[in-house]
Amino acid sequence: MRRHVLIFGIVGGLLIATLQYTEYRFVVIEHSVELYGALIAVLFAAFGIWLGLRITRARETIRETVVVREIPAQAPAVEPFAPNTASRQSLGITARELEILSLVARGHSNREIATQLFVSENTVKTHCARAFDKLGAARRTQAVQRGKELGLLP
Amino acid sequence: MRRHVLIFGIVGGLLIATLQYTEYRFVVIEHSVELYGALIAVLFAAFGIWLGLRITRARETIRETVVVREIPAQAPAVEPFAPNTASRQSLGITARELEILSLVARGHSNREIATQLFVSENTVKTHCARAFDKLGAARRTQAVQRGKELGLLP
DNA sequence: CTAAAAATCACCCAAAAGAATGACGACATC
């Protein structure tokens, strides 16, 4: 959070510096204002996207405590799977760990998972390691197997 | 979380103010290039945030419909399980390959499988590689997943 | 506000897994 401001400050400072520089450099020589504008545009667009993603990601984690409600459950059609919260909590497996675990179970590599969740591969590995530890698994295939046994995975 | 936006707004405002200030200070030119730049900057930043929100919204809605029912964590009744011979043969997967595959699915390592079947680890790897190829899998977890989808594995 | 829990990331190292070859024998079948 403080880092965001810091980064923003730095970028802003650089931007201003660039502004002044380009002012002296280009404007006098009547260079393209469009290029200059486009540069800032791209810069800020990228920053905006990044910020937007960050914001929504924060909101998603809050959302986690949502719906767990009983339902008639008569249609086994496309079985909407709900992980067994009891065994999950008794093992101390966090929601995030389970999320990664389910992606592992779908056959994704750590790198793929990292890309998909917008985190670093190292983070995925950390989550994996902790989940494996809590499940008493030495391999991901074993973890998946255990997870299914415990009703944590579909 | 929403503080991000707030801070972003404030800093943005400050930036614009600064730009205008520097304009009065430095500019001897008729248009304010900075103001122009800042304008697109803000515009694109907003666009970026909007885009970020939009990108993640799709994922969120999916996530929301997920949780519906708890599943009893009890093991499925001891069913014999007969592997689907049709899809097995149509893929050209041999019995031996399926045998190794099922051990992979149970979470065993190549070495363990090799020991268990009295063959070399290299042999296991070969069988694995061929099975993965026939299943179109790049990883063992993926192969297991596909195998279950196809009814080859319990 | 503060303390605890969770999530994030980095680094190093070792082990496992996988890809790409090539090879050899057993066996069935035509």
Place this chain on the structure above:
DNA sequence: GATGTCGTCATTCTTTTGGGTGATTTTTAG
């Protein structure tokens, strides 16, 4: 006898995983 499939094994090399440790940041709970 030639052919083809299958199971077996080796070698080399690259990638992926996993273990261990420590650190920072964010979130949550009290």
